[in-house]
Amino acid sequence: MKDETIKNYFLGTLSEAESSSLELEIAEDENLFEQSEIVENELIDDYLRDVFSLSEKQLFESNYLTTQSRLEKVKYTQVFLSNLTKQPREILVNSEPHSFWKSINANYKLYKAFALSGLAVLVIGGIFSIWQIQQKSSEIVVKQNSNQAPTPIVVRSVETANSNNLITKTNANSTPKPSNILKPAPTPEVTATPIIKQSNKPTLATFTLFPGALRSGGEQFIKITPSTDKITLRLVLPKDITKYSSYNATIKTADGEKVSTFSNLKSLNLTLPANKFSNKIYLVFLSGNSSESIAEYTFRVNRLN
Amino acid sequence: MSERVSNEKINELLKALSPEGEEAATAYTKLQNSLVRFFQIKGDFDSLEAADLALDRVALKISQETKIDDLTKYAFGVARLIFFERLRQVEKERKAADGFYANKIAEYKVKDEDSDIFRLHRECFESLEIAEKKLLADYFLDLPYPKQNENRIQLSAKHSISMVNLRLKVFRLRKRLEECLRSKLN
Numbered sequence: 001m002k003d004e005t006i007k008n009y010f011l012g013t014l015s016e017a018e019s020s021s022l023e024l025e026i027a028e029d030e031n032l033f034e035q036s037e038i039v040e041n042e043l044i045d046d047y048l049r050d051v052f053s054l055s056e057k058q059l060f061e062s063n064y065l066t067t068q069s070r071l072e073k074v075k076y077t078q079v080f081l082s083n084l085t086k087q088p089r090e091i092l093v094n095s096e097p098h099s100f101w102k103s104i105n106a107n108y109k110l111y112k113a114f115a116l117s118g119l120a121v122l123v124i125g126g127i128f129s130i131w132q133i134q135q136k137s138s139e140i141v142v143k144q145n146s147n148q149a150p151t152p153i154v155v156r157s158v159e160t161a162n163s164n165n166l167i168t169k170t171n172a173n174s175t176p177k178p179s180n181i182l183k184p185a186p187t188p189e190v191t192a193t194p195i196i197k198q199s200n201k202p203t204l205a206t207f208t209l210f211p212g213a214l215r216s217g218g219e220q221f222i223k224i225t226p227s228t229d230k231i232t233l234r235l236v237l238p239k240d241i242t243k244y245s246s247y248n249a250t251i252k253t254a255d256g257e258k259v260s261t262f263s264n265l266k267s268l269n270l271t272l273p274a275n276k277f278s279n280k281i282y283l284v285f286l287s288g289n290s291s292e293s294i295a296e297y298t299f300r301v302n303r304l305n
Numbered sequence: 306m307s308e309r310v311s312n313e314k315i316n317e318l319l320k321a322l323s324p325e326g327e328e329a330a331t332a333y334t335k336l337q338n339s340l341v342r343f344f345q346i347k348g349d350f351d352s353l354e355a356a357d358l359a360l361d362r363v364a365l366k367i368s369q370e371t372k373i374d375d376l377t378k379y380a381f382g383v384a385r386l387i388f389f390e391r392l393r394q395v396e397k398e399r400k401a402a403d404g405f406y407a408n409k410i411a412e413y414k415v416k417d418e419d420s421d422i423f424r425l426h427r428e429c430f431e432s433l434e435i436a437e438k439k440l441l442a443d444y445f446l447d448l449p450y451p452k453q454n455e456n457r458i459q460l461s462a463k464h465s466i467s468m469v470n471l472r473l474k475v476f477r478l479r480k481r482l483e484e485c486l487r488s489k490l491n
Contacts (some may be wrong), residue, residue, distance in 0.1 A: 027340070045445075
């Protein structure tokens with residue numbers, strides 16, 4: 001499905017037959033529905049950022065902005081875009097397109113530090129060389145630490161040049177090359193203001209489910225927080241059902257996809273990892289030890305951020 | 306909200322969907338989800354309630370022993386009618402149809418940015434991971450229109466994902482923020 005068709009649907013430029021058929025397609029296909037939501041968001045962005053032509057703007061206002069719910073969407077988008085541009089500079093620093101000059105500017109202090117340390121090394125190296133010439137010493141060895149700024153850290157005379165791979169043999173008259181000294185170490189990433197992370201201590205959440213509850217009025221919700229590690233579903237038996245010695249339970253999504261199966265359960269507590277659940281409707285089918293159906297439980301999962 | 310139909314009538318609908326209990330429940334929920342999506346794309350505020358209303362009417366029709374060849378198609382027909390009924394109801398309350406909501410947008414545009422909604426949204430934003438915040442900031446960088454597209458292409462290359470997946474990732478983050486904001490507002 002092309003985004004353009006969905007965009008035209010929202011702007012009301014498709015024929016009635018095309019619109020009806022598209023609505024059905026979208027309603028029955030979860031992926032297409034998600035695509036339509038993306039296109040819808042982008043349309044709202046474009047409207048709020050004044051990117052529309054005059055005719056598109058008119059179409060949007062007369063054909064899209066027709067319900068309270070859509071008005072709310074525009075309102076939320078406006079808040080979202082407005083707040084995003086007001087985020088701390090630390091987050092936005094890395095957002096700017098990477099240009100050479102900008103990176104030079106951003107890392108100015110870093111380069112300055114390297115340049116100064118390089119200069120210091122040159123001076124020290126020069127003094128040392130003069131001293132060495134005077135002493136008529138045979139060799140100097142410059143050791144470089146590959147993980148730090150490539151500045152000569154230790155300058156010393158050695159008896160055996162091959163004792164260490166990191167030791168480079170040089171001539172007594174040679175000074176460290178500026179190109180080696182000034183070459184900056186890999187630029188460290190600019191870090192944002194530290195954020196106090198929420199505690200991720202794993203927790204077990206227990207929810208009690210009552211049989212049925214397919215309807216909106218009595219819908220059962222399960223809210224899963226990010227720290228929830230495991231979930232226990234405690235199933236309540238229907239009133240007139242006598243207890244069985246063991247139970248079988250199957251958890252499925254509303255679309256029929258199997259999530260988990262439990263057999264020969266002695267209690268009506270189903271424990272499973274929280275990551276098995278996403279924001280969907282789930283059904284639990286409970287049966288007795290001889291496979292007769294006992295009850296069905298429906299609940300909607302709401303994963304909290 | 307209109308009165309709900311009885312459980313007996315809902316059971317008849319379930320039987321019409323499938324004689325097998327488990328299959329019927331699955332089919333019911335699947336149809337309910339599709340109807341919810343239908344109302345969402347139409348821009349209905351309470352899509353779940355509207356979907357249940359449509360299912361109630363279908364159940365009522367079945368209880369009157371009316372033969373329905375294609376239940377899904379019929380349910381969507383009913384849903385369409387319900388949407389227009391609800392829309393008409395809203396329009397009755399509107400003084401002028403055209404530009405009504407557009408004028409409302411203008412009101413939001415001048416809203417005080419220190420108001421609760423902005424503050425609550427900022428709280429939701431703070432709950433995101435730093436990488437997620439950076440992704441949103443990168444994606445919605447305020448650039449002129451053609452440059453914004455170029456920026457997003459570069460961003461997809463930087464993250465080594467396709468543009469389709471990048472859009473999806475950003476959309477899901479936005480949705481999380483919207484859900485967070487809604488829950489804080491309610």
